[in-house]
Amino acid sequence: MAGRGFIGLIAAALALSGSAAAVDRHEGVATCSGSTCHGRQLATGKTVRQNELLTWQDETSIAGVHSRAWRVLLQPRAKAIAARLNIGAPETAAECVSCHGDATPHRGARFRMDDGVGCEVCHGGSTRWVASHIRVGVSHADNVRAGMTPVNDVRTRAGVCLDCHFGSSKPGQFVTHRVMAAGHPRVAFELDLFTALQRHHDEDADYVQRKGRAGGVKTWAVGQALALERALTLFQGRGMAGSFPEFYFFDCRSCHRTFSDDPAAKLAIRNNPARPFMLGNVVFNDENLIMLGAAARAVDPALAARLDVQAKAFHAALGQDRAGALKATAALAATARALAARFAASSFSRAQTLAMLRDVTSGAAAAAATDYQGGVQAVMAAETLLAAMVADGQVGQAQARAARPDIDRAYAAVRDANAYRANDFRAAMARVGGVGR
Structure with missing residues (x-):
């Protein structure tokens, strides 16, 4: 990795994780992409596959739609919708980026908007847990206490998905009738189907032991x-x-x-x-x-x-x-x-x-x-x-x-x-x- 390198980033995150005042910044997809983390080319990890990034980035599969979400805003259809709504460029408009990207104001050095719906949109800002969650002896509950969003919990996952796939009270996360009249597709939601299409990991015996499985x-x-x-x-x-x-x-x-x-x-x-x-x-x-x-x-x-x-x-x-x-x-x-x-x-x-x-x-x-x-x-x-x-x-x-x-x-x-x-x-x-x- 460029810049400080992966070891330097982990060290910095460890220092920040010890501070109660640390902001849960979104450090960017690159933070998760090391070959010893989730960026391997082959699923050879002992505990998790460690090639999860490949699934997330798959250009040929619906499993890769989150990584493509921001690029959709550069297409003619999105430009036409934004023009009808008079909101400017869709790739920067809050009404679009809040679901097609990552609208957090707390951004680390490796954050990129063109990552689309990156890891931390669903799993939470990683400043306090990016380092600890790879350490031996650290449990999933420890990571959650450090700020990781427990999307293994089905009710928590539903809330995270619904923010964009139905709407929320947060700024920019509500597809009004006016937006649909401008050409946005109708919004529908079914959690199990969405979970199956976006699963980037295996729910094997080890996963079930650590996090449980809803079914x-x-x-x-x-x-x-x-x-x-x-x-x-x-x-x-x-x-x-x-x-x-x-x-x-x-x-x-x-x-x-x-x-x-x-x-x-x-x-x-x-x-x-x-x-x-x-x-x-x-x-x-x-x-x-x-x-x-x-x-x-x-x-x-x-x-x-x-x-x-x-x-x-x-x-x-x-x-x-x-x-x-x-x-x-x-x-x-x-x-x-x-x-x-x-x-x-x-x-x-x-x-x-x-x-x-x-x-x-x-x-x-x-x-x-x-x-x-x-x-x-x-x-x-x-x-x-x-x-x-x-x-x-x-x-x-x-x-x-x-x-x-x-x-x-x-x-x-x-x-x-x-x-x-x-x-x-x-x-x-x-x-x-x-x-x-």
Whole structure:
């Protein structure tokens, strides 16, 4: 490494780590890239692979999207969005860099914005732990006490991911309806899928001994609960944009539907038993709420019943007055937090996982997933739950392979948001739900 060299950097970090007043600076990806750390060309490390940087930088894989995130801002699409929003160059605008890069003001000598979403965006500023976490005898808990973000904890990880993949109260980390109108893609979140796509390490026996392992079902369920909680919490503070609601929180296709003056034209509205509100109202984007109901019914029927009552009250309140809507929002958010805690403390049995799978493929959750957003979440859930049962030996490989064609058909039915094939989707999902019988 250039400059002081890797040994010099470690020595400096050790000196800083002894100071209680040390700022948790982001020292940059180069700090983690030494051949004795995470920058090897081959996965030959004794405890961890030590080639994690290669995965993070992979130009051909979705696992490398974090490293490419800032460079996206240099492309014509980003330039056009920024021009429409009148925010200047997107590669320096806080509205873009806060998620496509690392907006920390505390930057070390090796920090580079063009690293994109670097190691420390997720793992925390490394000044106090960059040296200690490679020392013999230092535990993961020691590193966390020194400032490392414990993303092995599924609730912590959900919070970190949601900051950019849904939004937060931090400056620049909220994709408003105005930003989407300028051309930004719709934002969606599913924690287990995001975890699988961005995993740069092996969860082997050593990892499990040091840090534990949540597993796919728990990660999915906690992610659904905290995605809903985040949406509802932000809605309480950012629910209005001038004299209009902040439409970011609502189902896009409440408004963006094909319409016609032809009296013979068929209305696109679909009846939904989970949404008691007047026709014509915009619909809160309830994709995570629908999936959360399936998880709750399998694990905690009492909390599930509360969730169902509060969800219906929430949908109804949105069509009445703001004070009532905010009260219903707060109640539903509290139940989502309680379910996240319940799931985090649970071990999911085969019967519970199968119950969730049946719910999202042909049960109450499937009946509520009448629109594109719910359909996308349902097919991701089915794949997650099935993969988790295979990994835990609860379903055989042959059964999983037999379900694959129908999962692919379900994905095909939701591939185009403007051409959602609801009937094809439901038929394929119903067949997937037969797994394990």
